[in-house]
Amino acid sequence: TLVAKPQDLLKQQIAQGSGRRLNGSVATEYTVVAPFKDSASNAEHPHLSARLHTRLYDGGASIRTDMxxxxNWTFKANPGNLTYELTVRRNGQIVHTQPRITHNYQARWHKVLWTGATLPQYRVRHHMPYFLASKATWNYDLSLRIPDSVLADEARxxxxxxxxxxxxxxxxxxxPTTGGRSEIGPQPRWTALYLITQDDRARASMLANADAAAGVPVHYRDEGSGQPLDVERNPNVAVRFGSSTPKLPTPTGTTIYTPDTAHxxxxxxxxxxxxxxAFYLDEAMFWASWNIAAVDPYYREGAKGLIYGNEERAQSWALRSIDEASRIVPDNHPMKSYFQTRLANNLNWYVQNYPQNANAAARSPFGAIKSPWDTKKAGPWQNDFMTLVLTQIAEDGDPQGRTMLNWITGFTVGRFLNEANGFCMAKAPGYWWDVTDASNQFFSSWKTLFDTNYAGSxxxxxxGMAITEGSPDRVDDYAAYARAMLAATSSAGITGASGAYSKWKSMTPKMDAGYVNDPTWAIVPR
Structure with a gap:
């Protein structure tokens, strides 16, 4: 039997004012870290621990604890799955029981518990136009009227x-499952549904899926810092690819999850x-931390934390996670500068290797990022993913993000603007295009790019040319990705993007009806 007793620790922290995360007139919150100890020997369990984010309302008359x-310790020997059942008591009274579960290695779960006075009966609703205008995320189409049947189905x-x-x-x-999925996009489908509707059913879906992600074995907490694993303290650690120094212990057991970055x-x-x-703040940090440490230490250049060694869509989503963590980690948090520096390192690498590369032959005159696996080709849709992420970084005022955005949009937006130069917009939502000739020299004209990849046209x-790629009638394929990209780049002030968005929207009218069922990519200009 393992026992954790956080109450005495909480009392000490309240008396000392330590571990306090929130401190206001309405609530005060403390984070308590409590080890589990053997009830007979008092020895600490080497792997299982509890973190309690305890929020006191009305002087402690009502207490909210996110247990x-x-x-998920990183370096402790013999990690593996743990099977247990859990009982939570307050002053001897049972307040929660968790039936027998198998807790994955490098994973976590949580449960919010209320004790004391009657639970507060309220729900915060955000002023969503203001929320989106803050540029914390892309500008989702608030004019959409999501049918109740869609939200009911989400709940079902x-x-x-x-x-x-x-x-x-x-x-x-x-x-690695391919094809369109509800979680793949700038934000997941359930998050877009919530932003547009603020409906409780969409909110429940968003939070439940965030909770599920905590069970994926990507959560590495460094025993030395008490924070998610960082490559500044451990420049040669590897959690997925490459040789790790120090070597990480091999876990026992299996899980249902196979995480990757590209999806x-x-x-x-x-x-x-x-x-x-705080639970979700930690989640954002854990995923960003894993995305960095998952890259082979050689390719990420150790402590720099570079992510260019992935395929482009993987780079895009990894960069998004680093940017998200660098934004939301509070200024006084010990991991704030870590994520800000890794974001800056990556943006500097992109700028130096693309727009400011002194070797003109090594960079596309259009602004295309090539596939690392086939250096003749570029995926327009994967470039669209990167462009979307860069719009958010640029709108946050990052100068290197802006430089990179200005460069890549020469390709992503440019392919919608160059009919006069021989590239028909109808072919813009392509899958893979040759962007170099047989000598691996980049094409320098839009006509050559078009004629090479669409010889039949x-x-x-x-x-009047038909759109034959990217499923223009659907909301979950390359044509929709491109439309979201054009909206975002229009918001970011990219020249020509606004006109390109308007024309592409007129060429894909059937897409509009589908957004009410799936608004994942329903981004519009600000």
Whole structure:
């Protein structure tokens, strides 16, 4: 039997004013870290620990505790899955029981518990136009009227999902699964639904899936710092690819999850902005930390934390996670400068290797990022992903993000603007294009790019040309990705993007009806 007794620790912290995260007229919150000890020997369990974010209302008359169970130390020997059941008592009275579960290694779960006076009956609603105008996220289309049937179906699917600790909820456990998925996009589908409706059913879905992501074995907490693993303290550590120094212990057991970066959602960012809960702040940090440490130390240049060694969509989503963490980690948090520096390191690398590369032959005159696996080709849609992430960074005022955005939009926006130069807009939502010739020299004209990749349309008039790629009638394919990218770049002030968005919108009218069912990519100009 393992026992954790955080109450005495909490009393000490209140008396000393330590571990205090919130301190205001309405509530005060303390974070208590409590080890589990063997009730017979008093020996600490090497892997299982509790973190309690305890919020006191009305001088402690009402207490909200976000109880977090973690099995995620990085360097302790013999990590693995743990099977247990849990009982939580307050002053001898049982307030929660958790039936037998198997807790994944490098994972965590949580449960919010209220004790004391009657629970407060309120729900915060944000002024969403202001929320979006803050540029904390992309400008989702608030004019959409989501049918109640869509929200009811969201609740039905969630109710039939496994939302127990370590359950996947609505996530696809095998991340490399290809094709459109609800979690893949600038923000997941359920988050877009919430931003547009603020409906409780969408909120429940968003938070349940964020909770499910906590069960994925990517959560490494450094025993030395008490924070998510960082490559500044451990420049040669590797959690996925490459040789790790120090070597990480091999865990026992398996999980249902296979995480990767190329098919990764934003899990904790928006839930933290909506709730302010420390659990979701930690989630955002854990995922960003893993995305950095998962890159081979050789390619990430050790402590620099570079992510260019991934395919481009993986770079995009990893960069998004680093940017999100650098934004929301409070200024006085010990990890703030870590994520800010890793973001700056990556943006500097992109700028130096693309727009400011002294070797002109090494950079596309259009602004295309090539595939690392086939250096003749570039994926327009993957470049769109990167462009979307860069719009958010640039709108946050980052000069290097702006420099990189200005460069890449020469390709991503440019392919919608150059019909006069021989590239028909109807072919803009392509899959893979050759961007170099047989000698691996970049094409320098839009006509050559078009004629090489669309030889069957060579010489044809652009007027009335059918859109044959990217599923222009759907909201979850390349044509929709491009439309969201054009909206975001229009908001970011990229020359020509506003006109390109308007024309592309007129060419994809059937997409509009679909957004009410799936607003994942329903981004419009600010």
């Amino acid at each position: 977090v169970l973690e099995n 699917v969630l109710a039939s999902s496994n939302t127990a600790p370590m359950g996947p909820a609505m996530l696809v456990p095998y991340f 990764q959602a934003s899990f904790g960012y928006m839930p933290y902005l909506i709730t302010g809960d 060579k010489g044809a008039s652009c007027a």
